[in-house]
Amino acid sequence: MELKDKLLKLIDQTLKLNGRGLSFTEVTKLLGAVPELDSLMVANLLTQIETEFQIRIEDDEIDGTLFATVGSLLKFIEQKKSS
Template identity: 45%
Template sequence: MAVIDEVKQVLGETLQLGDRAKQFTAETSLFGAIAEFDSMAVVTVVTALEERFGIFIEDDEIEADVFETVGSLAAFVDRKLAA
């Protein structure tokens, strides 16, 4: 499964979006565009991504541009996996 597909699955499960997450593309806006994705949800999503991918995300890595779109979040996870 591609990283972006796993990221979409994490978003869907964490934010309880049901089938909506399956329709997401790399260009789908996240923070500020999806009502369920607020500042509190960021912490939950980060934790879920860490558990799913076996990565550790530092507090200073949690920046707005990472959570701008599904694609930017997947690219961030990809970089963490490659590190």
């Protein structure tokens, strides 16, 4: 499964979007646009991302731009996996 597809599935399951998240694209806005993505869900999603993609996300790497779009989150994960 492609990284983007894994991420979309993870977003959909974590936020309980009932399949809606599977149709997100890289330009789909997340923070402030998806009501289910509140501060508690951000923390939950970060934990799920760390587990699924076997990466470590430091507190100082987290800001609003990380969750601006699916693409920004995807790019971050790709960078973490390649480092």
